[in-house]
Amino acid sequence: GAGVSQTPSNKVTEKGKYVELRCDPISGHTALYWYRQSLGQGPEFLIYFQGTGAADDSGLPNDRFFAVRPEGSVSTLKIQRTERGDSAVYLCASSPRAGDSNEQFFGPGTRLTVL
Amino acid sequence: DAKTTQPPSMDCAEGRAANLPCNHSTISGNEYVYWYRQIHSQGPQYIIHGLKNNETNEMASLIITEDRKSSTLILPHATLRDTAVYYCIVRVAPNIFSSGSARQLTFGSGTQLTVLP
Numbered sequence: 081g082a083g084v085s086q087t088p089s090n091k092v093t094e095k096g097k098y099v100e101l102r103c104d105p106i107s108g109h110t111a112l113y114w115y116r117q118s119l120g121q122g123p124e125f126l127i128y129f130q131g132t133g134a135a136d137d138s139g140l141p142n143d144r145f146f147a148v149r150p151e152g153s154v155s156t157l158k159i160q161r162t163e164r165g166d167s168a169v170y171l172c173a174s175s176p177r178a179g180d181s182n183e184q185f186f187g188p189g190t191r192l193t194v195l
Numbered sequence: 196d197a198k199t200t201q202p203p204s205m206d207c208a209e210g211r212a213a214n215l216p217c218n219h220s221t222i223s224g225n226e227y228v229y230w231y232r233q234i235h236s237q238g239p240q241y242i243i244h245g246l247k248n249n250e251t252n253e254m255a256s257l258i259i260t261e262d263r264k265s266s267t268l269i270l271p272h273a274t275l276r277d278t279a280v281y282y283c284i285v286r287v288a289p290n291i292f293s294s295g296s297a298r299q300l301t302f303g304s305g306t307q308l309t310v311l312p
Contacts, residue, residue, distance in 0.1 A: 084238070111298065113298075113299065113300075115300075120304075121304065122280075122282055122302025122303055122304055122305055123239065123300070123302045124302070125299035125300065125301065128298055128299060135298075136298070136299070139299070171238050171239070173238070173239075175298075182227075182229070182241075182244055182288060183241040184239075184241065184300060185241075186237075186238025186239045186240065187238050188236070188237055188238055189237075189238055
């Protein structure tokens, strides 16, 4: 079946611009996560959704970052006034159930480059 | 403070067993050991997890020491496609009452495994 998909696969933007990154989770998965991975590092947690609500956004680095999941399926990560330090691979993951899923299914990521 | 310690890199000959170590000396009684791997340009992939008993699935085996302070992921017959970064993660198994912080995965730097032909 279809896995987690993310679009675009690559995004190049200029400093100060606004970007949106999209995540399509596996159909029926209620939990959705965003992570950010800098070069040579492991992924870092950003935000977790349970259904439509952000259950934990403690990993968002500052208020330039925002994410939504209005219908409990597709999610969009939004970055305002991008900075060069925002350059990274942004990963999305989903889990099948609300409570006890041990496995997170990851998408291929969006590589964001801020010039 | 890092919860796990892994060697930064390892090599393994194709067809041989790959044994990837992980130290987690401060693991709590209710924390599990999870392993994920990340092949180049892909997202991480779940491999296996365990609490205290050894576990085996179609991908790998997980051996956890009796004191639970360390573990070893074993790929019994490594192939070139197993070349990846392997992450050992210590985490409380989530349940329906878990907070968001209990559900997230906290990755370290992992071990770059290179399977050599």
